[in-house]
Amino acid sequence: MGTTKQHLVTIKGIKDGLVFLLDDQCEFTALIQDLQYKLEHTHQNILTGPIMHVDIKLGARSASDEQKEEILQILKQKGNLLIRSIESDEPEADTSNENEMKIMTGVVRSGQVLHHVGNLLFLGDVNPGGIIHCTGDIYIMGSLRGMAHAGFEGNENAIISASYFSPTQLRIADVISRPPDEWEIKESNMEFAYLQEGQMQIDKISNISRFRKDTHIYKGV
Amino acid sequence: MGEAIVITSGKGGVGKTTTSANLGTALALLGRKVCMVDTDIGLRNLDVVMGLENRIIYDLCDVADGRCRLNQALVKDKRFEELYMLPAAQTKDKNAISPEQVKDIILELKKEFEYVIIDCPAGIEQGFKNAIAGADRAIVVTTPENAAVRDADRIIGLLGSSHIESPRLVINRIRPNMVKSGEMLDIDEIIQVLAIDLIGIVPDDEHVIKAANSGEPTVMNPDSKAAIAYRNIARRILGDTVPLMLMDQKPGMFKRVKKFLGMG
Numbered sequence: 288m289g290t291t292k293q294h295l296v297t298i299k300g301i302k303d304g305l306v307f308l309l310d311d312q313c314e315f316t317a318l319i320q321d322l323q324y325k326l327e328h329t330h331q332n333i334l335t336g337p338i339m340h341v342d343i344k345l346g347a348r349s350a351s352d353e354q355k356e357e358i359l360q361i362l363k364q365k366g367n368l369l370i371r372s373i374e375s376d377e378p379e380a381d382t383s384n385e386n387e388m389k390i391m392t393g394v395v396r397s398g399q400v401l402h403h404v405g406n407l408l409f410l411g412d413v414n415p416g417g418i419i420h421c422t423g424d425i426y427i428m429g430s431l432r433g434m435a436h437a438g439f440e441g442n443e444n445a446i447i448s449a450s451y452f453s454p455t456q457l458r459i460a461d462v463i464s465r466p467p468d469e470w471e472i473k474e475s476n477m478e479f480a481y482l483q484e485g486q487m488q489i490d491k492i493s494n495i496s497r498f499r500k501d502t503h504i505y506k507g508v
Numbered sequence: 509m510g511e512a513i514v515i516t517s518g519k520g521g522v523g524k525t526t527t528s529a530n531l532g533t534a535l536a537l538l539g540r541k542v543c544m545v546d547t548d549i550g551l552r553n554l555d556v557v558m559g560l561e562n563r564i565i566y567d568l569c570d571v572a573d574g575r576c577r578l579n580q581a582l583v584k585d586k587r588f589e590e591l592y593m594l595p596a597a598q599t600k601d602k603n604a605i606s607p608e609q610v611k612d613i614i615l616e617l618k619k620e621f622e623y624v625i626i627d628c629p630a631g632i633e634q635g636f637k638n639a640i641a642g643a644d645r646a647i648v649v650t651t652p653e654n655a656a657v658r659d660a661d662r663i664i665g666l667l668g669s670s671h672i673e674s675p676r677l678v679i680n681r682i683r684p685n686m687v688k689s690g691e692m693l694d695i696d697e698i699i700q701v702l703a704i705d706l707i708g709i710v711p712d713d714e715h716v717i718k719a720a721n722s723g724e725p726t727v728m729n730p731d732s733k734a735a736i737a738y739r740n741i742a743r744r745i746l747g748d749t750v751p752l753m754l755m756d757q758k759p760g761m762f763k764r765v766k767k768f769l770g771m772g
Contacts, residue, residue: 394703396665397658414661414701415654432701 295321298330304340304371307362311346311375315354322361338367345375388426395419395433402439415455421445434458437480446499448479448492462487510541512614512624513745514643514672518659520630522651523680526716526726527738528627529557531647533725534742535623536591543582543592543621545614547639548629549604552596559723560585560593569597572609578616587728592621602634607641614642623745632666640667646675647707652682652693661702676707678741683712708741709753710734 295310295318309318341362350358355373362368390408395401397416401409406423417433419425424446425437431449436458438445443460456465457480464480464487477492490498515528525548532544546554549568555561566581571594578594585591594617597604617624628639640646646667650660660677667675679698686692699706715732719725727738733753740750 394665396668397662399665412701412703416658416662430700 296325298325301342304342305368307341307343309343309345309348309358311348315348315350319357319361322358326361326365336367338369340371341368342371343373345373348375350375397433413449413454424448443482443485446479446481446495448477448495450477452478452480452489457487459487510618510620510622510624511645512618512626512643513645513647514626514628514640515647515649516628516636516639516663516667517649517656518630518632518663519650519656522649522656523710523716524630524649525553525557525627526720527647527649527678527680527710528625529554529720529725530727530735530738531742531745532591532593532623532625533558533585533588534727534739535625535745536585536588537727537739538742538746539590540622540746541590541620542623542625543594543617544625544627545594545617546596546627547610547635548627549596549635549638550598550601551629552598554593554627555583555595556723557720558585558593558725560595561723564595567595567597568610568613569600569604571613572605578613602629602638605638607637610638611642632662636663636666640670640672643672646672647678648675648702648704649678649680650698650702651680652687652695652698654693657693657698657701664702664704674704676705677702678707679709681712682709706752707744708737710737710741711753 295313297308299306299308309322343358343362359370359373362370388406388408389403390410391401391403392410394411395409395413395417397414400418400420402420404422406426407419407421408426408428409419410428412429413419413427413431413433413435415432419427419433419435420439421437422439422442423437425435425448427435427449429449430451431447431454433454434456435447435449435454437447438460441460445459447457447459454466456463458464459480459482462482462485478489479492479495480487480489481498482488515524515531517524528544532542535542544554544558545568546552547568548554555564560583563583566576568581570576571578571581582592582594585593594613614624614626626639626643629635648660648663648667650656664675677699679695682695683692687694695706695709711733713726713732713734715729716726716734719729719732726732727735729735737753740753743750
């Protein structure tokens with residue numbers, strides 16, 4: 288009841304049609320309810336007129352394809368509405384973070400926690416007792432002597448790599464591993480940790496292309 | 509306006525008070541006007557190490573609460589004209605005083621003294637916050653043990669988020685034989701982890717224990733290796749370039765260091 292009273296859907300007339308401004312903060316179901324309510328009750332008059340072009344603006348909402356389809360279906364029920372576009376100016380949040388790398392410098396000392404959403408390139412050391420949490424990958428140019436947790440929100444494809452790999456503990460998604468009981472540290476190479484069938488594995492950084500085929504760059508012919 | 513240097517470590521028992529007493533005395537020995545401040549309220553030791561316990565009349569808390577003037581609480585050293593100590597209260601705890609109060613007192617002391625050496629209590633709570641409140645610089649003391657290095661790292665992190673910039677490191681109680689045989693962390697390893705400037709290394713020396721028990725700072729005894737190390741650190745505080753003490757125990761090495769310092 289209450290949801291229909293807060294205007295989640297705003298309908299505006301422009302020169303050559305209508306713009307549906309959809310609230311981007313509320314629950315998606317509430318939005319759908321309000322949209323249906325408006326079409327069937329309060330704004331019937333605009334729906335009975337001539338054919339009209341409609342632009343849908345989702346705001347900052349990150350709607351899935353299914354959700355977009357749901358909105359389209361509701362509007363298509365009214366024969367005179369012709370959907371011209373459906374836009375969302377959703378912020379960098381999802382798409383950019385997936386590929387973008389944030390660069391940070393410093394020393395994560397004992398008792399300090401560095402939390403980052405996305406991938407992180409950290410220039411500096413992580414000392415024993417220091418923690419890096421990251422929703423994506425962690426790349427450390429320096430020594431990893433503390434704890435690193437990649438794929439913090441459950442991304443099992445995340446990796447952890449460091450120039451000097453000597454962590455007190457490693458975590459990827461929900462898997463916890465600790466050296467040296469579980470794997471041996473070879474000090475000479477830059478290494479990375481990844482999950483294989485739920486098991487933490489360590490390998491030389493040069494073998495990363497076997498694990499990450501999508502980012503592999505082929506050169507020459 | 510003088511300079512306030514806090515001696516801190518995080519972990520207890522690594523030699524903060526010994527370092528404070530010896531650096532304070534060494535600076536006085538080099539002709540500077542120095543005041544040492546004990547902020548370890550409830551567990552004061554600096555007065556004992558300095559042998560000034562029986563001269564205390566007022567303390568830090570008395571000054572903070574206005575029960576006496578700052579000058580009345582200062583205890584003059586028995587060896588040097590220009591060396592003073594402001595003792596901590598023994599009957600209270602760290603919460604008896606606030607960082608602002610300490611800051612005001614240190615500011616007052618800096619007007620009169622060239623160097624104010626603040627002896628910090630162990631831990632990272634109120635006592636630590638009190639001790640660093642008035643300091644301009646910090647010296648972090650650690651020993652070549654993993655636990656002490658870990659705590660020093662924590663302290664350096666906390667200092668980093670305070671007003672104090674680039675603390676310097678003293679590695680205390682080094683045993684050259686154990687370092688050589690690989691049983692003790694070596695200096696390079698510690699510096700690599702802590703990533704701050706080293707201001708001095710102090711060898712483990714029995715003289716230090718003897719001296720502390722007799723209320724006479726080690727630095728007064730030129731036959732002690734630790735004394736030379738502390739004098740070197742004091743000179744580095746003054747801005748001199750003094751080479752690091754060699755930890756080899758070759759006979760004659762020590763004499764050469766002494767000669768270098770013009771004391772042989």
